[in-house]
Amino acid sequence: MKSYRVKVIKTNRDNISVLNAAVVGATGIVGQQFLGSLLGHPWFRVSGLAASGRSAGKSYAEALQDDAGALRWYCEEQLPEEWANLQVQDAEKLKASDYDVIFTGVESDSALLLETHFAKTTPVISTASAFRYEEDVPLLIPGINSDHAKLITHQRLRRGWKGFVAPIPNCTVTGLAVTLKPLLDEFGLKAVLMTSLQALSGAGRSPGVRALDIIDNVIPFIPKEEEKVMHEGRKILGTVEAEGIQAASVKISCTCMRVNVKDGHTESVFVSTEKPCPPGEVKKAMNSFASVLDKSGLPSAPERMIVLQEDPYRPQPRRDRDTHGGMATVVGRIREDDAMKNGIKYVLVSHNTRMGAAKGAVLTAEMLVKENYI
């Protein structure tokens, strides 16, 4: 059935057999963002919503109500009637085989158990970090390391799963990896030193960042974030082999901070490359690379993966995060960095809850459909 569907997708999107999708962790903020990203999706139809036992049995609208009767729905998109009335299932009892694909947006602890279970029968696209560092698990960013998808075959074989787990990377590494890829291809990468100014939404809502802590302030530490950026960055930029990923040899160092911005991570990046990388060449490399998904036909792919900003005051998170639906990485202030050999420095903005989370996961699912893994 799947190959048929895929064939259809390739030849005539209007006739595609729509795939059944479940969203797990549906009442949480990531789950809601999955729904926002899947609203009106041409390939995926959300037919299952799952959450913790507390919400199970209620309609989705009921499950979102707080004590005061208000709807705790945080997407800008209106909650459609169809989903509002869907009965929420207990995630632990979800019959995974009823779905063609499962999107999970749960905490890492739950993810380990649930995703292991779901993957026995069904492809799982996850925002959790539970499986990210397993050697048979790719960290996919379409256009950047689409070929890592091959590892899924090995994962299935090794684990005896019909499905698989494909986690997306941490939101902070995504924009970084997108901009490093063309530099790696053109100039080779030696070292990356990055300082991030991360948005509030990256910390979620439970409880998230306290207003009292961030007003008139910067918090210069985000637990575990820097390790994720360093490890995941090298894995994403690595080369796929039969049974795993050979991490890229680039050295990555970073300091991750929280700033009083709603959405959109800003990153100040200093890079040392193998070969000389004059700013003009860097811009050219990024610009050429930006079109990598232009002909992919993936519904969530941005018009351009990278958008260059010549305005020296840009990119700014508030003004640039929504570029191409929050799926583009906006880059500006590309300058020579003479403190390192073959040095280049720039600033990027990447939308942490679009490309860096749910919508990025949907893009990954689309690629895996096209490549016949789903």
Next chain:
Amino acid sequence: MKSYRVKVIKTNRDNISVLNAAVVGATGIVGQQFLGSLLGHPWFRVSGLAASGRSAGKSYAEALQDDAGALRWYCEEQLPEEWANLQVQDAEKLKASDYDVIFTGVESDSALLLETHFAKTTPVISTASAFRYEEDVPLLIPGINSDHAKLITHQRLRRGWKGFVAPIPNCTVTGLAVTLKPLLDEFGLKAVLMTSLQALSGAGRSPGVRALDIIDNVIPFIPKEEEKVMHEGRKILGTVEAEGIQAASVKISCTCMRVNVKDGHTESVFVSTEKPCPPGEVKKAMNSFASVLDKSGLPSAPERMIVLQEDPYRPQPRRDRDTHGGMATVVGRIREDDAMKNGIKYVLVSHNTRMGAAKGAVLTAEMLVKENYI
């Protein structure tokens, strides 16, 4: 007369002959900060206030009034009666020889003219950049490069001035230089890569940063700031010679951003040193160095030049900027940086309008009094 005064200072502070000081640009925000820093000062007595012709002839309180009759006084300290009633003079007509020292807080263009004029007879301590890059002008930070004061003798000789001009450095480089100095002394410096998250007050009030531009946002560019950090950093850390400063050989690269914080610049610093610099040794070096001004007897000197924070969530601008009256540089998150050879990374917070501006200038003046230059 001056050597007498200094002698008194050294032996018995209570009997000191107080020095007459003028504040030029007194109605502006920097001028007000000078006044806040000089309130109740044991050595300096503000007996002259000067501003543009528009304010000349009015009492200081009148000059601060806006159209609605409200007092545009922005310091936390109450404006004392004595200054409120002082008549504001026209800066262009100020009789400099009436004062022992002049503090100027005006735009660079005006500074060039006014300071040239004042310095003929009187020592000038300035926050403007007009003279910073002259080869016979030191960029003093007490405790960091106090010996650069020697250059003043050459400056006087060369220009035929009885006074001199001593500008303080840019507010962003100050905290950086304070933390780099012990690293330079202990390990030698090869390269510094810094990203700053700068406070709103650094942009002043005319017009300063628009709320509309910075709400829910970061602005990744501050005109001319990065050049200042690079040039001034190397000059401050350089070695003084007969007729100028030999800049330090360290390479400095930076990206300067504006964030929605009232006061206090936060800087994410990556350093590569000549010799290995394990975090424990770095902390020790900073801690030892921190006491450099402890026995200086300078009234505005902080208890410690550098305060180390072991809390991983610190330093934060709002919570740490006022440490030791805003005169300490607070450092935290000291970690090895393995992306560069002998790499170390840390975060610092420095108060841009205290140590980084008027109060830092007053500290410099104090040192120059003690060293007999004023």
Next chain:
Amino acid sequence: MKSYRVKVIKTNRDNISVLNAAVVGATGIVGQQFLGSLLGHPWFRVSGLAASGRSAGKSYAEALQDDAGALRWYCEEQLPEEWANLQVQDAEKLKASDYDVIFTGVESDSALLLETHFAKTTPVISTASAFRYEEDVPLLIPGINSDHAKLITHQRLRRGWKGFVAPIPNCTVTGLAVTLKPLLDEFGLKAVLMTSLQALSGAGRSPGVRALDIIDNVIPFIPKEEEKVMHEGRKILGTVEAEGIQAASVKISCTCMRVNVKDGHTESVFVSTEKPCPPGEVKKAMNSFASVLDKSGLPSAPERMIVLQEDPYRPQPRRDRDTHGGMATVVGRIREDDAMKNGIKYVLVSHNTRMGAAKGAVLTAEMLVKENYI
């Protein structure tokens, strides 16, 4: 020609003869918002852009460039090529008769001169306050006081103009008037006491509100704003007579404050009515009234003029300002107020730069086209 056009509009919008519009003050923030509101408009085609002499002769894109070469275009909508290339005219020399309608977004002083001149030949829709308090000038809000348009005929006659001036009200009074109208109709109005929490964008960009002044703060005063709300509110809700408006007899009192919100004015309203006004009846009255423009066929009319929010934590400016394209007034927290006779209290959010400014002006223009005044 005009009656023909209007006839066409009523019967078949696709065949409408498009009207030529000029935007005056085009480089300013209000002018830009006019352009954003007119982008792709089915009735109006922007064929003229005018600004001060400084911009005259440049292409619009050139005129928007700052010293660093960056485009100072602040709308979320992309600036279309067609306008980017249009040559900016000197507003003082604009040939008004070349246009069917002129939208002006300039300061009140300039407005008085320019609009007097333009109106001799051409209808002028203005965001300035210059003409608001003239007795032959209506303050139109479509759906609220559309019948006040009649006064235009008197205005033309009295002044000997072929065109006319129709200013829109102050942005703070708009949402208030929209919600008071159904209360006036159903219960009669005795007194209104309102406290506004106004957005930063209401202060414009020249210089607008300083970030330094509003961070961690509220500013409890906006010059001239309270007088505008009181006078304009009574005029809007008044009754039109042959040669002027008889102001409504309701007493309006208010305190206007600035808060750290980008867009969207929040207002806390206490009302005392002539007849009893239980909350249930108030909701019903607002809900019925909300459909007033539903069948108007005006392109910029919101689906509902008033949207009621039952969530007690709403309306919130960030989450509700964009309801129906920023053209709806969102009302919540409707409760009995027992401190006044027949008291009711509620909170509203109204988008100050959409319904409250340029887009509201476009809506007014649409109504005047439909009613044959343009």
Next chain:
Amino acid sequence: MKSYRVKVIKTNRDNISVLNAAVVGATGIVGQQFLGSLLGHPWFRVSGLAASGRSAGKSYAEALQDDAGALRWYCEEQLPEEWANLQVQDAEKLKASDYDVIFTGVESDSALLLETHFAKTTPVISTASAFRYEEDVPLLIPGINSDHAKLITHQRLRRGWKGFVAPIPNCTVTGLAVTLKPLLDEFGLKAVLMTSLQALSGAGRSPGVRALDIIDNVIPFIPKEEEKVMHEGRKILGTVEAEGIQAASVKISCTCMRVNVKDGHTESVFVSTEKPCPPGEVKKAMNSFASVLDKSGLPSAPERMIVLQEDPYRPQPRRDRDTHGGMATVVGRIREDDAMKNGIKYVLVSHNTRMGAAKGAVLTAEMLVKENYI
């Protein structure tokens, strides 16, 4: 013993026998503010710290440590060694009779149980609402209704307690009551309509307001707050009788909102009085009243209870909240309100965690010491 102590207090403060105080809920934010307010207090010596069982047995410094080893101490004042080393007791097992006074800063549910227990032997000053609406319990604000303290005698008698419970009012009503009192005395009060713009710190830290919810936003609802303001306001301004308080007959109506301000509640107040109240008379009444505690000798009493601001842009929370150590209510924008009979309107700022919470509670305790209740 107590009368002796009090006698000493009255005649010679230096020789006072210091009272032993316990702080319950010591690890929480209110408990910390109690400690900040009691630091170096001349009459009270904190010799007991109590919290939940989780903290019991640890030193106070240990109890404040989070998982990362960082000290969760939020006061601006440095945590003194003496308290850092004090062993935290289990609040449920605290031996109340060891203390002369107990300050409790716990949630209302716990407060009901704990305070009932403590009061059997010891005076309890509380920030919780548990007892506020009991008829034998006064809601004291020194200087406003000091005579309500008489009710304590009745409370002791009725409940058979040696101690008593004296809760302080809600932080939002405090500044309001302080400003209404002189109006009540001079003009009589008919109706009060108030809109509050409340600070983040009023919501505490567990979890407090999410940054994601308040950035670029206003939240127009605070659960239960409005009821508290209405009930407590009338009780505070009421008259004490043998066995309870006769609430004032004034009608109070309000809308309470949260804004993005760290500390300091701003309130927009409209008042209708019995007798005419021209602005000049209102200012005079407030100014005369402001000195009510001037000769009280209470260590925490502000220099002035009310400070009038003539600057039309004031009071502002950030700039005015710390007036007289956060213990003054700053009032500005006093104007006639012609929408109500004998109407007056003004804006006030009151520090919600100083006068409105812990430090206000300490002031109350001081008054009760002086009046021989403690």
